[in-house]
Amino acid sequence: MADAEIQREAILAAIDNVAARIAEEKSYLTDLDSAIGDADHGANMNRGFQAVVEALDGDDAEEMGPDDLVKMVGKTIISNVGGAAGPLYGGSTMLASAELEGGITAETSVAFAETYLQKVQDRGKAEIGAKTMVDALVPAVHTYKKSIEQDDLPPLTALSKAVDACERGVRYTVPLRARKGRASYLDWRSVGHQDPGATSTLFILEELLETAEE
Amino acid sequence: MADAEIQREAILAAIDNVAARIAEEKSYLTDLDSAIGDADHGANMNRGFQAVVEALDGDDAEEMGPDDLVKMVGKTIISNVGGAAGPLYGGSTMLASAELEGGITAETSVAFAETYLQKVQDRGKAEIGAKTMVDALVPAVHTYKKSIEQDDLPPLTALSKAVDACERGVRYTVPLRARKGRASYLDWRSVGHQDPGATSTLFILEELLETAEE
Amino acid sequence: MKKLINEPGDYVDEMLDGMVAAHPKRVRRLDGTKVLVRADAPIDGKVGVVSGGGSGHEPTHAGYLGEGMLDGAAAGEVFTSPTADQLEEMVNACDGGEGVLCVVKNYEGDVMNFETAGEMAEMEEVEVAQVVVDDDVAVEDSLYTSGRRGVCGTIFVHKVAGAKAAAGGDLQEVTEVAEKVVDNxxxxxxxxxxxxxxxxxxxxxxxxxxxxxxxxxxxxxxxxxxxxxxxxxxxxxxxxxxxxxxxxxxxxxxxxxxxxxxxxxxxxxxxxxxxxxxxxxxxxxxxxxxxxxxxxxxxxxxxxxxxxxxxxxxxxxxxxxxxxxxxxxxxxx
Amino acid sequence: MKKLINEPGDYVDEMLDGMVAAHPKRVRRLDGTKVLVRADAPIDGKVGVVSGGGSGHEPTHAGYLGEGMLDGAAAGEVFTSPTADQLEEMVNACDGGEGVLCVVKNYEGDVMNFETAGEMAEMEEVEVAQVVVDDDVAVEDSLYTSGRRGVCGTIFVHKVAGAKAAAGGDLQEVTEVAEKVVDNxxxxxxxxxxxxxxxxxxxxxxxxxxxxxxxxxxxxxxxxxxxxxxxxxxxxxxxxxxxxxxxxxxxxxxxxxxxxxxxxxxxxxxxxxxxxxxxxxxxxxxxxxxxxxxxxxxxxxxxxxxxxxxxxxxxxxxxxxxxxxxxxxxxxx
Ligand SMILES: Nc1ncnc2c1ncn2[C@@H]1O[C@H](COP(=O)(O)OP(=O)(O)O)[C@@H](O)[C@H]1O
Ligand SMILES: Nc1ncnc2c1ncn2[C@@H]1O[C@H](COP(=O)(O)OP(=O)(O)O)[C@@H](O)[C@H]1O
Ligand SMILES: [Mg+2]
Ligand SMILES: [Mg+2]
Ligand SMILES: [Mg+2]
Ligand SMILES: [Mg+2]
Structure with missing residues (x-):
């Protein structure tokens, strides 16, 4: 198998795993969103990833390089999820996909992660500590970058450390007072609840790791 | 005390007793009406008799003969109860009150009862067996009339027998299929439920007897 | 039960006040009654079209007050027909000299109270017609029962009869067209x-x-x-x-x-x-x-x-x- | 839970079909979208006024389609903002050459998707303006938070902006008057x-x-x-x-x-x-x-x-x- 082919298979496998995991966690995510939002995050994410699986099933996907594949994932999320999660997950994926033009390597994956985070913050204007997906993303991306660039760890190890960092970010959202997203309307009443978007971010990273390990 | 005065006092005492009883049974009557009607018979009857107590409390009442007093009771019911019960109880009372022109005697009370029943049937068009107040009224009125006119019983005894007959009428409504009133919309599903209007008719008669015994 | 109410006994009264407060130029309340009429009632030379019944069916009845539909709407207690004396006041207040059509839903309470009101109004020389709506096909129709209920089809009767009256129809024409709706x-x-x-x-x-x-x-x-x-x-x-x-x-x-x-x-x-x-x-x-x-x-x-x-x-x-x-x-x- | 629904996933789709079935002469659905527009959209020479957001707020948004209010209404899934691509289709379909005002309720999802849609439409040379409604006084307003929500005051914005557009206002005038409502x-x-x-x-x-x-x-x-x-x-x-x-x-x-x-x-x-x-x-x-x-x-x-x-x-x-x-x-x- 050519290198591009291997990467394509890896992306498809990752998407399948993510989609399956989101489907599994759908009502959990919705429950989290019920407590401090509007009870749709599970349905939103699931609708999006089901659409992605379908989109990647088409003939077009066979011809695409990894960057175009990932771009298509982003676009499909944009046009199927809606809500806050749609532009944040989908738009950032779409825009960051350009970093993968040369294929997926340790370097391009770091660039992808950084750009993805940047785009989430450009669009959503949330700083760390606002009780959003950003609280889970920042430690994950920072850990991944440092593990690869400074500690020279292999990508798999770096990803595994990123997942751990992400998980700490998710737990960290619990005691925070929300300042962005629907949970911000609850103000102090949001304290003590875990952010749904941070949680779905973790699930996605966990499945990427799982796929990479296989 | 003059005879008219005694009758006036008796009517006022009867009204007080009836009003108190209806107030007490308000939610029971409403429960009966919930099962096969629209859950308002208790509130309707109570609103009516509270208004009657107030109306009879006025100065006008002091000058009135028994016929006018009873007429006022009927009118007050008409203009405060509404629904089916308003015209049936109020209209029939108002129209039958003329029978009491010469005061309340054994004869006039029979005439009152007969006219009252007639007016209920004129207005409501219910025959016996339609699962309405008529099923309680007919045996009560017939028993009262026979007790006095054929059996020469004293009015108190006659009334007591009428109450017994009325009660049997009330129980009789239970197995019947309603053909008149809101319960008729339930058709066969009305079988097994006691008619609220028959029940309130019994309560009123029981209080009339109670008052007469005092 | 949780409801946006104060005293249950004040429900209808306060609802009517709230309606008048919302539409002071369109409707007014007849003093001492639970009847709302168009602010400009009676309309000279027009057949009045009125309705009424228990409350709890909002926007029925008062919601249909206005040009091209109802001139008067009487509100009873919740699910309880209004009393005959109030219905009579409504009929009188909505008579512009050409008579009044009462649109009645087929419930014994409504029918009996409207009948009495009509008799009372006719003693005052107001010409009164009635149409009884019984559109509910769920209930068996028979001479020996109360018959079918009047339900949502009543709104079509209000609309059609109101339009006919607005177009200058006389009491008989307005009644006939109302009956046509009931029949169909x-x-x-x-x-x-x-x-x-x-x-x-x-x-x-x-x-x-x-x-x-x-x-x-x-x-x-x-x-x-x-x-x-x-x-x-x-x-x-x-x-x-x-x-x-x-x-x-x-x-x-x-x-x-x-x-x-x-x-x-x-x-x-x-x-x-x-x-x-x-x-x-x-x-x-x-x-x-x-x-x-x-x-x-x-x-x-x-x-x-x-x-x-x-x-x-x-x-x-x-x-x-x-x-x-x-x-x-x-x-x- | 008991609801009058079929498959929950078909909720919005079937609702929109039901709206078009009720009003086939007044509204139409853009093919393959959850967007309804006035049957006569785009109206030449009139500023388009559009809105949209999650479903579940009916009659908002599509209920306000028609003369003097909205030209287009995009329906997202229940409580979920519509996607940017559908919003863009709506904007394009409602542009009569004078530009389009998007009335957006202040929710991050709505704001982000409308922003993206506006950028996309402007690439197609459609002039697009946005007004973000944030009338909910219950929520603290601050630069560091998402700010107040847009709620029922939005209907006044629809009404006023729609009337201004119907009266021939240009995009700036329509936007300004919409903003006046938001400010008050x-x-x-x-x-x-x-x-x-x-x-x-x-x-x-x-x-x-x-x-x-x-x-x-x-x-x-x-x-x-x-x-x-x-x-x-x-x-x-x-x-x-x-x-x-x-x-x-x-x-x-x-x-x-x-x-x-x-x-x-x-x-x-x-x-x-x-x-x-x-x-x-x-x-x-x-x-x-x-x-x-x-x-x-x-x-x-x-x-x-x-x-x-x-x-x-x-x-x-x-x-x-x-x-x-x-x-x-x-x-x-
Ligand atoms: N401004 C923002 N920046 C970053 N993340 C945000 C922002 N607003 C919302 N989110 C994320 O989106 C999640 C909610 O997504 P979802 O429920 O699908 O959308 P919606 O809030 O429109 O219903 C939140 O849990 C939060 O993590
Ligand atoms: N046509 C009728 N003839 C005799 N009694 C009737 C008739 N219709 C109803 N009733 C009596 O009225 C009672 C219901 O009264 P109520 O609940 O106060 O009025 P509504 O039915 O208008 O809610 C019934 O239980 C029945 O006894
Ligand atoms: Mg949500
Ligand atoms: Mg009842
Ligand atoms: Mg009733
Ligand atoms: Mg949502």
Whole structure:
């Protein structure tokens, strides 16, 4: 198998795993969103990833390089999820996909992660500590970058450390007072609840790791 | 005390007793009406008799003969109860009150009862067996009339027998299929439920007897 | 029970005050009554069209006060017919010299109180006509029973009779066209939940989580049949077929429809029902000339809906389509 | 949960089909989207006014399609913003050459998707303006938060902007008058019960039999405060005072008000609330020029209400009072 082919298979496998995991966690995510939002995050994410699986099933996907594949994932999320999660997950994926033009390597994956985070913050204007997906993303991306660039760890190890960092970010959202997203309307009443978007971010990273390990 | 005065006092005492009883049974009557009607018979009857107590409390009442007093009771019911019960109880009372022109005697009370029943049937068009107040009224009125006119019983005894007959009428409504009133919309599903209007008719008669015994 | 109320006994009174407070230029309350009339009633030379009945069906009745529909609306206690004396006052206040048509829903209480009111008003030399609406196809119709209930089809009667009166029809013409609607309309309703009256404060009837009631009326009285939960499509099919069975329409007939909410059902669901209702009508070869979807004749906070079908001819189309400017129903030219 | 639905996933789709089935001459659906537009869109030479957002707020948004209000309405999934690509299609379909104003409720999802759509449409040379409505006074407003929500005051924006566009205003004028409404309107809501979304099928939040939520939004998100049950008068006072605190009106100011139902509350109760709202406004020396009572911006089957107050000037009075002929809101001359 050519290198591009291997990467394509890896992306498809990752998407399948993510989609399956989101489907599994759908009502959990919705429950989290019920407590401090509007009870749709599970349905939103699931609708999006089901659409992605379908989109990647088409003939077009066979011809695409990894960057175009990932771009298509982003676009499909944009046009199927809606809500806050749609532009944040989908738009950032779409825009960051350009970093993968040369294929997926340790370097391009770091660039992808950084750009993805940047785009989430450009669009959503949330700083760390606002009780959003950003609280889970920042430690994950920072850990991944440092593990690869400074500690020279292999990508798999770096990803595994990123997942751990992400998980700490998710737990960290619990005691925070929300300042962005629907949970911000609850103000102090949001304290003590875990952010749904941070949680779905973790699930996605966990499945990427799982796929990479296989 | 003059005879008219005694009758006036008796009517006022009867009204007080009836009003108190209806107030007490308000939610029971409403429960009966919930099962096969629209859950308002208790509130309707109570609103009516509270208004009657107030109306009879006025100065006008002091000058009135028994016929006018009873007429006022009927009118007050008409203009405060509404629904089916308003015209049936109020209209029939108002129209039958003329029978009491010469005061309340054994004869006039029979005439009152007969006219009252007639007016209920004129207005409501219910025959016996339609699962309405008529099923309680007919045996009560017939028993009262026979007790006095054929059996020469004293009015108190006659009334007591009428109450017994009325009660049997009330129980009789239970197995019947309603053909008149809101319960008729339930058709066969009305079988097994006691008619609220028959029940309130019994309560009123029981209080009339109670008052007469005092 | 949780409700936006103060004292249950003040419910109707305060609701009427709130209506007048919202529309002080359009309606006024007759002193000492629970009757609202158009601010400009009586309208000289026009037949008055009035209605009334128990409260709890809002926007029925007072919501239809205004040009092209009702001149007067009498509010009884919740689900209890207004009293005859108030109905009489309404009739008198709405007589512009050409007489008054009373649109009565077929309930014993309403019928008896309106009858008495009519007799009283005629003693005052007001010409009074009555039309009794009995559109509920769920209930068996027979001489020996109270007959069918009047439900949501009544709104079509208000609209058509009101338009005829606005167009200058005399009392007989207005009455005749109202009767034409009654003869050509059918309705069937269902409930997902019972309503809760302010006085009782608990559901009038109990329905399990997996049950619905078919053939309900609009007073929280139980329906004619209890069944398992159905999908919106099945509900739409069942209700529509029952109405069509009753109306015996011909292929190509034009109809007007109402998918009516009982008060607690969101509008989105009514549209979901309407979708299938219109498909079923199409399957029967019928043409929908006008489709209404919304809360027209409610039963407090009950969840559920009813489907009304009216067979049209040219006269009914013209009157149904005529302008109306009421509190709750407006129609432009 | 009992609802009049088929598959929860088909909810929005079937609702839209049901709307088109009810009003085939007034609205049409853009192929392959969840966007409804006026049947005659785009209207040449008129600024387009469009809105959109999650479903579950019916009659918002598509109910306001028609003359004098909206040209386009995009429906997202229940409580979920529509996607940017569909919003862009709507904008393009409603551009009659004079540009399009998007009326956006301040929710991150709506704002982000509309922003993206606007950027996309401008690449197609459509002039696009946006106004973000944030009338909910329950939520603290700050640069560091998402700010206040857009709720029922949005309907006033639709009405006023739509009237200005119908009167021939250009995109800047229409945008300015919309912004004037945003600057002068406030809303506060409360819930007796949580709504139930079709997907989740259970109440989004739990409320005890003796509790209510104050400061709720329109997506079943919990409110800012939970308290003991209050009477209708207390609710009316609380909501109105909170809005007035925020608006800082002057004695003698004229206002328009909405007592809005959240979907599951009967209209009678809304009138009971309106009664006291108008008294409170009077006590503050304010004059109500126009009072709306009904379900304008709902939250599925939630029981509860919101109170909206808009400070008026002559321009706003003229535009608010201008004719409109939409599915759910009509106003005669
Ligand atoms: N401004 C923002 N920046 C970053 N993340 C955000 C922002 N607003 C919302 N989110 C994330 O989106 C999640 C909610 O997504 P979802 O429920 O699908 O959308 P919606 O809030 O429109 O219903 C939140 O849990 C939060 O993590
Ligand atoms: N046509 C009728 N003839 C005799 N009694 C009737 C008739 N219709 C109703 N009733 C009586 O009225 C009672 C119901 O009264 P109520 O609940 O106060 O009025 P509504 O039925 O208008 O709610 C029934 O239980 C029945 O006894
Ligand atoms: Mg959400
Ligand atoms: Mg009753
Ligand atoms: Mg009743
Ligand atoms: Mg959402």
């Amino acid at each position: 309309v059918g309705t069937m309703g269902m409930a997902l939940t019972s309503c809760i009256t302010p006085e009782k404060g608990e559901p009038t009837f109990d329905l399990g989580e997996d049950e619905i009631e078919l053939g309900i009326g609009i007073h929280g009285e139980p329906g004619v049949e209890r069944t398992d939960v159905m999908s919106a499509d099945e509900v739409a099919e069942h209700l529509t077929e029952q109405v069509l069975d009753d109306l015996e329409l011909d292929d190509g007939d034009e109809v007007a429809t109402i998918v009516n909410g009982m008060g607690g059902t969101p509008m989105s669901e009514l549209y979901i029902v309407n979708r299938r209702v219109q498909e079923v009508l199409g399957d029967h070869g019928l043409e929908t000339w006008d489709a209404w979807v919304g809360d027209y004749m409610t039963s407090l906070d009950m969840m559920g809906c009813s489907v009304t079908v009216l067979r049209l001819d040219d006269e009914l189309k013209e009157l149904l389509g005529a302008p109306a400017d009421t509190l709750a129903l407006k129609r432009m030219d | 309107v406030g809303t506060m809501g409360m819930a007796l019960t949580s709504c139930i979304t079709p997907e989740k099928g259970e109440p989004t939040f739990d409320l005890g039999e003796d509790e209510i939520e104050l400061g709720i939004g329109i997506h079943g998100e919990p409110g800012v405060e939970r308290t003991d049950v209050m009477s209708a008068d207390e609710v009316a006072e609380h909501l109105t005072e909170q809005v007035l605190d925020d608006l800082e009106l002057d004695d003698g100011d004229e206002v328009a008000t909405i007592v809005n139902g959240m979907g599951g509350t009967p209209m009678s109760e809304l009138y009971i609330v309106n009664r006291r709202v108008q008294e409170v406004l009077g006590d503050h020396g304010l004059e109500t020029w126009d009072a709306w009572v009904g379900d304008y911006m709902t939250s599925l089957d939630m029981m509860g209400c919101s109170v909206t107050v808009l400070r008026l000037d002559d321009e706003l009075k003229e535009l608010l009072g201008a004719p409109a002929d939409t599915l759910a809101l009509k106003r005669m001359d």
